[in-house]
Amino acid sequence: MSGAMQAIAEYIGHSNLQPGDCLPPERELMGELSVGRSTIREVIRHWQALGVVESRRGSGTYLLRRISPETMHLPLAVDSGQNGLLQMLEVRRGLEVEASALAAMRAGAADLERIESKLLIMEAVHREKGCAGPEDLAFHLSIYDASGNPIFNQLLSQMRESVQTLFGMSRVRVDFAARSFPFHRELFEAIAAKDPDAARFKTLSILAIVEEDIKDMIR
């Protein structure tokens, strides 16, 4: 809230840094803005908490998301209790269904091309290895992006991330949700056909399988 934060926000905004780029080192920002290093560090921690920036020890601080002084940050806190996985899935269902419908209404040619390329990669990996975790994620992320509303991508990717770390799903069954595989192409075709209702339905089909497999797993 201090003026220092606003100052650095403008400094970042004016220098056109792209996500992935490295911020100036703390000691340099220190002189640039005429504030102490601790102040710089506290502001960086602030943005780190908000997911705007990532610090790598020994390397530097990197921009994750572009911000301007006008962007609002609304941190949401969610308590995942005992039924956390299933409750999170219900939330995810609401978001994902809406994102698919919006994508079906708004996706342009470039969006469709991106989605299809991810789909093809996913199908290839799936045929070869029997599962395709990261490729499946990339496919869904491209759909979120095609919704034209960046909040869906933010929420859903952060939810997936949090769930993965909280529940430590490293040793998940290799064929987890594998039965949902054929529905992915149908979902893509519904979006390509600009049919929101079909996109909704196909997304529900995919998540129904995920739900069954979660129930199997937590038993």
Place this chain on the structure above:
Amino acid sequence: MSGAMQAIAEYIGHSNLQPGDCLPPERELMGELSVGRSTIREVIRHWQALGVVESRRGSGTYLLRRISPETMHLPLAVDSGQNGLLQMLEVRRGLEVEASALAAMRAGAADLERIESKLLIMEAVHREKGCAGPEDLAFHLSIYDASGNPIFNQLLSQMRESVQTLFGMSRVRVDFAARSFPFHRELFEAIAAKDPDAARFKTLSILAIVEEDIKDMIR
């Protein structure tokens, strides 16, 4: 994340502090956890950014929301201005439609009674004053609760709160979304009839009017 943060998180978790209570002063935590003050401060800035804690110079650092090690934090960055409101509404639509459908599937007699009482209050206030902001909110919150999934209530109430404070909607038109009024009873009846699809549709009807009024307002 650094072990220091985890240490302080547990320290706070074990000492049962209620929201509004004051955390130990930084210099005390410093000795308590055997870490430097700057480390303490950076962790506090982290939680400050996440809305968990608020610092008042000269007074102390106060707990705003109870956190546990299982709490997930989903910071959102949203463009302020006209797109922000509509983007938030699209997210809200996804969540609210799913919550209504779940409520229709799961609501018990007690839930229905609670929802109907909120509906009656809302209708009474609406007939009297022509609008019913807080009462409308109470009605919807009772539906979120009836979904049986507390995450919907957490997310949606926080989103409403953030939108209200950040967009400063104090001088909103008194008849904002007033046309959605009759749909509220229909939504309740759909939930009482345990008809998820109708509940979905009625929720969409309400939010469509909200969308129109937002578009009117930001012009």
Place this chain on the structure above:
DNA sequence: CTCCGGAATTGGTCTGACAACTTTGAGGCT
């Protein structure tokens, strides 16, 4: 009892130093 003022408390910032880690590049080897 109220009101006032100074002392104690507390968060905010600056400075300097060192540790841990990463990146870089020069030099030597094959």
Place this chain on the structure above:
DNA sequence: AGCCTCAAAGTTGTCAGACCAATTCCGGAG
């Protein structure tokens, strides 16, 4: 030339001590 090794430089992470600014607390004056 190409590759490897390793030391030096650069960067974040942490600690320590000091001072400033705002608030709170408490005892004395009225």
